[in-house]
Amino acid sequence: MSQTSAIRWGFLGAGRMATALGRGLVASGVASGEALIAYDPLASALGQWTQATGGHSAPSAAAVVKACEVVIVAVKPSVVAAALGEAAAAFQVERHLLISIAAGIPLAAIEARLPSGAAVVRAMPNTPALLGVGATGFAAGRHVDATRLDWAKRCFESVGIVRVVPEALLDAVTGLSGSGPAFVYLIIEAMADGGVRMGLPREEAQALAAQTVMGAARMVLETGRHPGQLKDEVTSPGGTTIAGLHLLERAGVRGAFIDAVEAATLRSRQLGSGSSG
Template identity: 55%
Template sequence: MTDSLTGPGTRWGFIGAGKMASALIRGMVRAGTAPPSSIAASDPSPEARAALEAEGVMATGSNAEVADRSDVIVLAVKPQAMDVALGELGGRASGKLVVSVAAGVMVDRLASGLGPGVRVVRVMPNTPALVGEGAAAYCLGPGVTGEDEGLVLRMLQSVGIARRVPESLMDAATGLCGSGPAFVYAVVEAMSDGGVLAGLPRDLATAMAAQTVLGSARMVLETGLHPGALKDQVTSPGGTTIAGVHALERGGLRAALIDAVKAAATRSAELAEEARGRPTGH
């Protein structure tokens, strides 16, 4: 173990090299959080390994090899593959920081599967991390230090923004930022359809809808104003926007989106409860 996890000698290991792991790795390298030579990843797919090797990252098919050479282990496997991963890593992660990006896998399950002496952080990122615009929530397990948290923050901030929440709110975060991109894509698609209905070509309508969502989101983040206040700035008396807002209210858009986030959060909690009944493989 290095003297300081935040130092340049920190060795990172990713168990799983799918889209999310690859996004985090590339973001860390791009942001200067870690050089490629300090990162290793394991994945059963030769294609996934080759893609990372081309960027200077050590890639292997062995989870144990990655765990043994790493100070920080990032579990980036699917929830249904977690039992196998924990079984392979048990005993190898002692004294190390382990970060899990698997949805619905609780801190206590991770800690019990990995064995004593492991510090666990649970993270819920989302797919816009692939383009450097992710939103992630994270929670800390017992024994996690401020230095550990700072390291996790730097990893997540290399691909977007991150906010700490208690584990009791991770299902809510899953429903909002984890599932939320799908809801936004539905909104973009519907806005594009509206543009086509009004006479715009499809490619133009989709590009304008997507950019409008992107710009509006940036206005919320950069101005710090309430979304309702920003909406009011666009809505003039008797104008086009208030006519459109009226149509949205009549169609129940806001209630539908609220229900969608709540339904996704509820399902996340259900999946976590179902996972609690399965053995950890250790």
């Protein structure tokens, strides 16, 4: 029997990421719909969540905590304090794990709003989790034991790949995999535009560009080989690919993407420190 088979999973907030995680838990067999419960002040969001996951709704945040062992905070950063304030009275240190996916809220700030010794995980999933192909980095608080660490891993493995990192690196996770889908969408759009410029119909160009990016990504993940090696195998002497790569290098595309990840990381740090600059 799975170690998580008897666990109930609660959600504070029933938006898109809460829905993705709920569906992932059920689809992967980690939990049944009967083991899911959520609270959201927006009735329409809660209705959509229950329909998508097969889970139950609760009348309050405190009711979710009382019913569940794992509590996932899936609200906007601006309302995390209020959500934790409602939940704290029902939180039991020996029983619960709290997982926050609210961007920029440090572990220490979450722990400070819960009873002393609370087990807390801070995570950064990305939007492809909606399709079960997400990438999540998470950091465990000082009171998270091996069992609760496994709960958190199972949760995020249900919607993609997981990497456990020190909290200090979560801003880099945000800059890379959190913001990264938008960077890749830009690549797909630009490649499709190139195809259209050279005569391909828009629909065909976009499909070919998207499939090319997906296929190349799978080659990296499934072969475990360095992207540079795979690139060299496509690049024939004097051929079409080296002509395109030469232009990309002259345009500084490699450096631009490094700079984009850096900029997104630094912005995440600013947001986490409360800066609006």
